[in-house]
Amino acid sequence: MRAYVAIFEARFRALLQYRAAALAGLATQVFWGLVRVMIFTAFYASSTGAQPMTLPEVITYVWLTQALLMMLPWRPDPDVEQLIRSGNVAYELVRPVDLHGLWLARAVAQRTAPVLLRCLPMVVLAYSVFGMAGPAGPLPALAFAVSLCATVALSAALTALLSVSTFFTLTGRGLHSLVIGVLNLMSGAIIPLPLLPEWIQPLVRVLPFRGLLDTPFRLYMGHLPPEAALQAVGHQLLWTVLLVLAGRWLLARALRRVVVQGG
Amino acid sequence: MLESLRVYGCYVAVALRGQLQYRGSVVMGALGNLMVTGVELFGLWALFDRFGQIQGWTLAEVALLYGMANVSLALAEIVGRGFRVFDQLVKSGDFDRLLLRPRGTAFQVAAQHFELARVGRLIQGLAVLVYALVAQGLLRPGAELVLVVGSIVGGACTFMGVFVLQATVAFFTIESLELFAIITYGGVETAQYPLSIYGDGLRRFFTWVVPLAFANFVPGVVVLGRPERFGPEWLAWASPLVGVGFFWVCLRVWRVGERYYRSTGS
Amino acid sequence: MAQIVVEDLRKRFVVAERRAGMLGALAGVVRRRHRVVEALAGVGFRVDEGELVGYIGPNGAGKSTTVKVLAGILVPDGGRCEVQGRVPWLERVEHVARIGVVFGQRTQLWWDLPVVESFELLREIYRVDRQQYRVRLDALVNALDVGAVLDVPVRQLSLGQRMRCDVVAALLHAPQLLFLDEPTIGLDAPAKLAVREFVRRLNRERGTTVILTTHDMDDIEALCSRVVVIDHGRISCDGSLDHLRERAGVGRRIIVDLERDEPLAPTDARVVSREGTRVVLAFDPVRTPAAALVARITREHAVRDLFVENPPIEEIVARLYGEADARGEAEPRPEPREDPS
Secondary structure, eight states: OHHHHHHHHHHHHHHHHOHHHHHHHHHHHHHHHHHHHHHHHHHHHTOOSOOSSOHHHHHHHHHHHHHHGGGSOOSOOHHHHHHHHTTTHHHHTTSSSOHHHHHHHHHHHHHHHHIIIIIHHHHHHHHHTSOOOOOSSHHHHHHHHHHHHHHHHHHHHHHHHHHHHTTTOSSOSHHHHHHHHHHHHHHTSSSOGGGSOGGGHHHHHHSGGGGTTHHHHHHHHTSSOGGGHHHHHHHHHHHHHHHHHHHHHHHHHHHHHHHHHTO | OHHHHHHHHHHHHHHHHHHHTTHHHHHHHHHHHHHHHHHHHHHHHHHHHHHSOBTTBOHHHHHHHHHHHHHHHHHHHHHHHHHHTHHHHHHHTTHHHHHTSSSOHHHHHHHHOOOGGGHHHHHHHHHHHHHHHHHTTOOSSSHHHHHHHHHHHHHHHHHHHHHHHHHHHHHHOSSOOTTHHHHHHHHHHHHTSOGGGSOHHHHHIIIIISOGGGGTHHHHHHHHTOSOOOSOHHHHHTHHHHHHHHHHHHHHHHHHHHHHHHHHOO | OEEEEEEEEEEEEEEEEOOOHHHHHHHHHHOOEEEEEEEEEEEEEEEETTOEEEEEOOTTSSHHHHHHHHHTSSOOSEEEEEETTBOTTTSHHHHHTTEEEEESSSOOSOTTSBHHHHHHHHHHHTTOOHHHHHHHHHHHHHHHTOGGGTTSBGGGSOHHHHHHHHHHHHHTTOOSEEEEESTTTTOOHHHHHHHHHHHHHHHHHHOOEEEEEOSOHHHHHHHOSEEEEEETTEEEEEEOHHHHHHHHTOOEEEEEEESSOOOOOOTTSEEEEEETTEEEEEEOTTTSOHHHHHHHHHHHSOEEEEEEEOOOHHHHHHHHHHHHHHHSOSSOOOOOSSOOO
16 A cells, blocks of 8 residues: 555656646647547548447547546556566565565556546546537446446556566567557557457457456446446456456466576 | 768668667567557458448558558658657767767767667558559559659658657757657558548648648549549649658758757757 | 867856755746856867877866867857867868767767677778778777777677777777877776876877876876866866976975984975874975975984875865865856766
8 A cells, every 4th residue: 555655646746747748648649539539520421321339429439548548558567577677576575565466556556646637637628628428427427437446456457467477578578569459459449349340349348458448438428328337347357356366376476486596 | 872871771780780689579579569550450440341431432542541651650660760769869968979970960860770670560551552552453563653652752751850850859858749749650640541531720730731641642642543632733743752851851950959959068 | 280279268058957846846847047157268278289188177167068169069159169270060070080089988889789890880980991991990909909809799898898999999080189088987907007008109109189088187197298277167277297286386295204203394394294203294396406405304304214206186186176266256166067077
């Protein structure tokens, strides 16, 4: 918990300090959102058939994506990565802390710190100027909030797993770009998941990544009814637990190797 | 000019030899790059699979724009890496070292890095481009193919120009400006689709301020025989020159930045 | 013939002030406070061909600013400067093709590459003829004894090896003027000696003009026939080492080991220190000839041993700087924003 608070503070302060960078980041996200909205608008304008989502829903989905992009577990915790690459992780073993738990807390902090400074202005802007709709009602709003918390947990679990994976891929950023690719597609960051072809949908539904963006968004829009919230959040949490377990197991293996080989 | 090209070749050989010491890392980087851009391509395909067309453009037509834009950017990324990491060179003070050598600074900055890992985007863009050209029956010797290739080079110059501008900012402020990503990566994102689908502001920006329109849309319309003509036809055929001109202007701006740096010594 | 002519060189820097603390950082975003630092306040000197000049001064005195101007990197605000008949900053490319620069703190070699490949690339950059390059490289490699490390990547070299390779790199295009910035910093004693010996021979045998900035006074004492001292952006002293000693007024020293513990206080010398039977005296050789002083001391006291020496240059320089400080403004000296060197 102390680690969490410390990281949150540090991240928050860093974001505050680089105000110009934060503004630039915001402008970039807005630009991206506008371009994507125009692309979708053009596609919808030239199509007559029924689609799984209406254009206003897609627009809202796009803006929510732009706002919460920072929540995606794109890369391992840079500090932890450094710790592992330098071999200093061996010293961490001396301390009486649960390493994976610590890294999880750090990841949660990293994912939540930008929310206040980056997401909120984005949402306000998108809602008031760019045609993003509000939640479909009080129940969808509640479901969204609950699901968003599960998203943070899921994202942190993935980040921690990525960090642990650094043990096994010391040379390569390659694995991480691979993850970014899958993540972007399967979470809904590139196009809303319902618009992907039918044949890929079963895979999308099973994988954990939809819990990062798609699940909370569709609850927000009422595209998934509030009754389905339990199942949706259940999917997020189940994967969170699985990923945490996987991370712990991998870490234990990696550490045993570190101890045996002496780094 | 020729001599500079030869020296550039020496630099590249040196950079490649350096990078190839970490062969695994380069291969993985290229694969990852291929994956990331490939996934974006999949997204584009999925939208056409669902909607069939976008304002009268088919997938094969859009693929030409997509291929041209991505190959241009990939070329600029591979060659222009030095400009993208230039702020570090200024911060560390190592830019002084370049000033101590009897060559142009922009030349040295460009020559110092050569990013092999970005061949992922290049391969993917080339594949899409070939597909588009085959689908349009354009993959044969002819003026159209020359225009396509020329425009790609012009487009690479435009992207390079933006990288140069981004680097020039580092002469004035050490706060690196993410904002330029809007023009480069936002630009390629935008240029993957026909420029005609966008609002006026965006269209004008990418035509008159940063002339990415001439990297694919303007010549593409002529090559594809589509009705969205832009200006007189000779202008479309002059597209490659626009990018080259833009790059030249950016190099002038770079000189201003360098002069400022040399008078402040920061 | 004068190779470097500098007259009334001036340079000011505008430095943004950082304010302390979180509030200060926030306020800094809104409005920055600036401060003007005068790095060069009218510097002037001439260097003739074949001289070996030490250029010294405390941190922030304007040393590296001067070197940057002479090297063509930095454009001054005012004054005249000509190096080999060229204004460095106006004809940068032509100018830098004819000078060599070695920074002791950073390398110009490519980190991941074998040393020799860096040399090859520099050959291309400096447009050195292949034939000439071979001859020069052989000579330099022999003189600096780096033949064994030519195929080793730079990152694996020891500091001394790297430094010597950097010197080779700076001389491949056979410049007539060489700037050495802290060339012996961090080196062990043999490596220091090797670099010094090489620089001395380069200067003697090839007539290369050398400008040496350093904090290591042994470098100066070993190499430089002339020393230029800069302080607060002004030249505070320019001349031979002896001249410098005179200027500093430190005088010469005489160290006396007495047979027994007895008072020793000649009227024309000052007692610097006394430790048991050893007394250190300082005297002005102009007013008091050393021979006379020695004769009188040996006559009046039982002396076991006695020797005369010049004071260490560190002391002279400390004296000079101190003097300049006393002359300087009441305000604390601002640190100009430049590399400490």
